[in-house]
Amino acid sequence: MRIGSVALPGCAFLAPMSGVTDIAMRRVAQRFGASLVFTEMVAAEAYAKGDAENRLKAEGRGVDPHVVQIAGCDAQSMARAARIAADSGAAILDINMGCPAKKVINGYSGSHLMRDLPLALDLIRATVRAVDIPVTLKMRLGWDEASINAAELGRLAEAEGIAMLTVHGRTRSQFYNGKADWRAIRAVKEAVSIPVVANGDCASLADAARMMDVSGADAVMIGRAAIGQPWLVGMIAERLATGVVGAEPSPAEKSEAAQEHYDGVLRLFGREQGMRHARKHLAAYAERSGSPAAGALRARLVTADDPETVRSILSELFDFPLRAEAA
Template identity: 75%
Template sequence: MLAPMSGVTDLAMRRLARRFGASFVVSEMVAADAYVRGDAANRLKAEGRGVDPHVVQIAGCAPAAMAEAARIAEDCGAAMVDINMGCPAKKVTTGYAGSHLMRDLPLALDLIRATVGAVRIPVTLKMRLGWDEGSINAPELGRLAESEGVAMLTVHGRTRCQFYAGKANWRAIRDVKAAVRIPVVANGDCASLADAAAMLAASGADAVMIGRSAVGRPWFVGDAAHFLAHRSMRPEPSREARRDAALEHYEGILELFGAEQGLRHARKHLAAYAQWSGAGTLRQRLVTAEDPAIVRSLLREAFEAPAQAEAA
C-alpha cells in the first residue's frame, strides 16, 4: 500500500502507484475543518479522479468536523476514510490532532466514534506506537478502535518523539496484531523487497505500507505487492516506462495545481526521479527550471543511459 504523505501523495502519484500494482493508495492528509469549509487546497488533496479504490485520510480534533469531513469524502466517491493519529509534525500535534491523540485516548475514541457513525464506507486508522518510549499504547488504541468499528489499523513502528529518526521497530507492531482481530498494516522504513518480507515476518502484520521509498519510483509499491504475493521478483520497468511515468506524473501535477504552483510542488518529485535514474548532474538543473518545456526535456534526458546522463 502507498502511505499518505503530506505534500507528496498527490493525485498523479497515486494514479501511477495504483496502475503499477499497489493494492491501494491513500491521499495526503486532509485537514477536516478546512475540508468542511471548502478550502481549495484540502479539496485538491482529497481528489480521487482515476483512482480506484479511492481512500481519503482526514485529520482533526473536533468530532463534528471529522464526521462531516468523512461524509463529504464519501459523497465525493471515497471508498474508504482513514483517520490520522500518527502525524508527528508540530503544527499538527499542537492543534491536538495527529499523534497528539495518542496522549488523549478519550478524545481519540470520540473522534473514531463520530467518524465511523457518519458514513457507510469502511473507516481505518493510522497511528504510531505511542507518544514516546514511556507511553507505548498502540495496542490499547487498537482495541478501542476495533470496538468502535474501525476496519483496519496501520502502525508506523516509531513513537511520535522519534519523528523519523532511528530505525522503525517492526517487532513492536506484533503487540498490536495480537490485541485485535482486524487487519494490521506495518509501516516504516520499507526500502527494498527484502525489507517488505522482513517487516511482515517481524510484525506479524497482514500487509505493508510504503512511504518515502516510493518517492521517485511509484512502481516500487507494486513491485513489493507482487513480491509478497508470489515470492518472486517481477521485471523492473524499462527505462522508457520509468521515463514515461515521470513525465506523466509531472503533467498530472501541472494539470492539478496549475503551472506556477505545480512547478513548485513538482520539485521534490523531480529531484527523486533524477536520483533513482542515476542522473545526478542533471538534478540541480531539473529542480530549478521554470519552463515546463525545459523540465520535460531534462526529465527525458535523465532517463537516458546512465553514462550519457552523467555526461550531460
C-alpha cells in the first residue's frame, strides 16, 4: 500500500487519539508491526505559534514514517502548521475533520467541517499546497443521519490532492455510541480512486478481516482497542497480510513493552507530569492483562508515586501466566 510517495509495510494503522497516542505509545506499536501510527490531534494555530504542549504532541523521533495530524479552521494556520511539521520530519500530514468533541466543533474544527464543505475545501487546499509531502484526511460519515456526505467530501478532497481518506463509520451526532457502520464506508471507497481506511469498532483480528470485507477499504485503523495492548495493531497487520494468526507477545515481551512505554512518557513530559499522563495507560495495561490480580494491581499502579514501584508492579502484572505454568 502507498500513500502518495510513501510505501507502507501493511494495512493496519494506529488511530490518532487525543491524550493517548503519545510518541512512546507510537514507538511501541510500530515496533510490534503497526503499519502506520498517527500523532494525537495537534491544534494548528497553537502549534504554528510554538505552543509547547502541541509541539510535544507532534514529536516523532524514533517513528518512521512519522504522521502528524493537525486540526483547525483557518487556512493560513493550517498551512503554517503543515510546513512546520514537514520541516520537523513529518512524512505525511493528516487533517482532522472527524473529531466530535464539543470544544473542537465549537471552534469550527473537526467534524464541524462536514457541515461546511466550502471551508473544509479551503483548509484542504491550503494544507496540500503548503507542503511537498502527502496529505491525508480523516472524517466521519457525516454530521448526522440526515446529512451523510462522506462520499461527497471524499471526491472533492481527492480533487484537491488528498492522498488517502480515513472514514470513521459513525456520524458526529453518534459520538462513540451505537455500532460503527462499516458497510456505509463502502460508498466512499466507490467514490474515489485513492486509498480508503475503515475506522471504528475494530477490536480484534476477526473484526479487522470482516471490516475490510464489508467496507471494501484498503486498510483498517484501530483506536480504543489498542490502549493497553499496542501490539494488537501489529498482530492485525500480520493477519491481514498473511492470513495467519500470529502468536501474541509473551508475558515478558508485554511487560517490557509496558515499561518501555512508561519510561518514554516520563522522558517526554518529565517525572511529575509524566506520571500523571501515564496513569490512563497503566490502568489499561492492567485491565488488558488478564491477570487474576488485575484489579488490585491497577489500583497500585495508578496511585504509585515512584517510577521504580511502577516498574516492579508492571513486572508482576504480566508474570502470572509464567507462575501458573510453573505450578
